[in-house]
Amino acid sequence: MTASDLPLMAARTSVLAFAQRLVRDRLVVGTSGNISCREGDLVAVTPSGTDYDTMLPEDVVVVDLEGTVVHGDLAPTVELPLHLACYRRHGAQAVVHTHSTAATALSLLRDEVPPVHYQIAMFGGSVAVAPYATYGTDQLMENVSAALQGRTGAVMKHHGTITLGDTLGKAYDPRPPTGVALRRVAAGQCRRTSRHAARGRDRAGRRGLRQLRAAASLTRAARHRDAPVPGADNAPSF
Numbered sequence: 001m002t003a004s005d006l007p008l009m010a011a012r013t014s015v016l017a018f019a020q021r022l023v024r025d026r027l028v029v030g031t032s033g034n035i036s037c038r039e040g041d042l043v044a045v046t047p048s049g050t051d052y053d054t055m056l057p058e059d060v061v062v063v064d065l066e067g068t069v070v071h072g073d074l075a076p077t078v079e080l081p082l083h084l085a086c087y088r089r090h091g092a093q094a095v096v097h098t099h100s101t102a103a104t105a106l107s108l109l110r111d112e113v114p115p116v117h118y119q120i121a122m123f124g125g126s127v128a129v130a131p132y133a134t135y136g137t138d139q140l141m142e143n144v145s146a147a148l149q150g151r152t153g154a155v156m157k158h159h160g161t162i163t164l165g166d167t168l169g170k171a172y173d174p175r176p177p178t179g180v181a182l183r184r185v186a187a188g189q190c191r192r193t194s195r196h197a198a199r200g201r202d203r204a205g206r207r208g209l210r211q212l213r214a215a216a217s218l219t220r221a222a223r224h225r226d227a228p229v230p231g232a233d234n235a236p237s238f
């Protein structure tokens, strides 16, 4: 079978292209983060533990809405339940999950991202930060699903972001680009927090700086493929 004969070839090729863009845009580390899109009653989704730079269209797994693998030899991402919930509960046609460093740092500082910029408002209003739960679990799926109520995006505490769209292009770059608007807010928040901490003006500032340092530590550890951080989804296979 040639690539052009693959079932859902267009969807699998598109998933591959956006997965590689995640790496280029530094929204993931290693093989972390995942992407999927729906076509009819099937979903094309990135596999677990596969380097996106060397991945082929046939490595993209096709599952049904219950999660049963229909096409492909690899295991789907462990975050598949989260993706399927977005299709079943939130009417998504495409899902992008990143491990954006800025959004992860932001998630340590806030429980909600206010619509301080129109690009944030385009997610449907303030963006909720879903409480932390271990990757791949039903609890994480429930936490994120609740944060997505009435929204097309959410921040995942200690973890990253998730965005939904009618197409992969809109889920990835719905004007606001995934993570770009959140990165701007994060950068502003982090600078303000750092300034306060540097001046020793308030306890919140010093606490914020400690959290930022913790986030930086998480990021450094995440770059070390063999040293995932306990309690954080930084292992290379998700």
Ligand SMILES: [Zn+2]
Pocket: 032, 033, 079, 097, 098, 099, 135, 159, 160, 233, 238
């Ligand atoms: Zn993840």
